[in-house]
Amino acid sequence: MFWCAFSGEWSKMEPIVKNDPNSVRFQLTELGDTALHVAADAGNTTFVKELTKLMKTEDQLIPNSQGMLPVHLAALSAHRAIVKHLCSQQHLLDKMAYEDIKKLFFMAIGNDMFVNHIVLCKNHVDRNHDQPPPPSYYNRRIICTLVQVAS
Numbered sequence: 127m128f129w130c131a132f133s134g135e136w137s138k139m140e141p142i143v144k145n146d147p148n149s150v151r152f153q154l155t156e157l158g159d160t161a162l163h164v165a166a167d168a169g170n171t172t173f174v175k176e177l178t179k180l181m182k183t184e185d186q187l188i189p190n191s192q193g194m195l196p197v198h199l200a201a202l203s204a205h206r207a208i209v210k211h212l213c214s215q216q217h218l219l220d221k222m223a224y225e226d227i228k229k230l231f232f233m234a235i236g237n238d239m240f241v242n243h244i245v246l247c248k249n250h251v252d253r254n255h256d257q258p259p260p261p262s263y264y265n266r267r268i269i270c271t272l273v274q275v276a277s
Contacts, residue, residue: 128154131161134170136177143180150177150185158190159199167199171207174200178215186218187226195226201233209234 127149130139139161142149154164162181165173174196178186189195197218200208209230213219219227 127152127161128164131164131170131173131177132168134165134168134173136173139173140176143177147180150181151188153190155190157192160185160188160190160196162186162196163190163194163199166196166205166208166212167203169200169203169205169208171205171211174208175211178212183215183218183221186212186215187221189226193229195222195230198226198229198233201230 127139127142129135130142131154143161150162151160153159154161159167162174162177162185165177186197187195194202197209197212200212213230222230
């Protein structure tokens with residue numbers, strides 16, 4: 127499973143995940159990385175997109191032993207398309223803890239990903255304008271403001 131995720135071989139991984147949906151939570155490294163962590167860090171965009179179609183949101187929010195989510199590893203490696211995809215999945219930002227959002231923000235700054243982060247925040251606010259904002263909205267709003275000031 128590790129090598130499938132690392133090398134982006136979705137055709138080999140798909141039957142594993144379909145036969146055992148719990149396999150998405152298996153720790154594949156000593157740090158506790160799942161297949162999503164490995165693929166996000168390696169920059170395998172197609173693999174990440176296909177895998178997340180078969181995952182629950184809570185499975186995408188499993189941290190490794192260093193407290194890193196797959197989206198954090200993608201941001202650290204400057205894989206913009208993966209960060210954007212993961213943040214747009216199943217209201218992931220709504221379910222992320224404040225500390226994880228803050229960590230993502232600073233990683234985005236460190237890798238000059240301002241525009242991606244602003245777009246993600248703006249899209250969330252725009253599509254939910256007719257409903258009261260969830261508590262996490264305010265965390266994202268602060269992040270968007272800081273990004274706008276920083277750029």
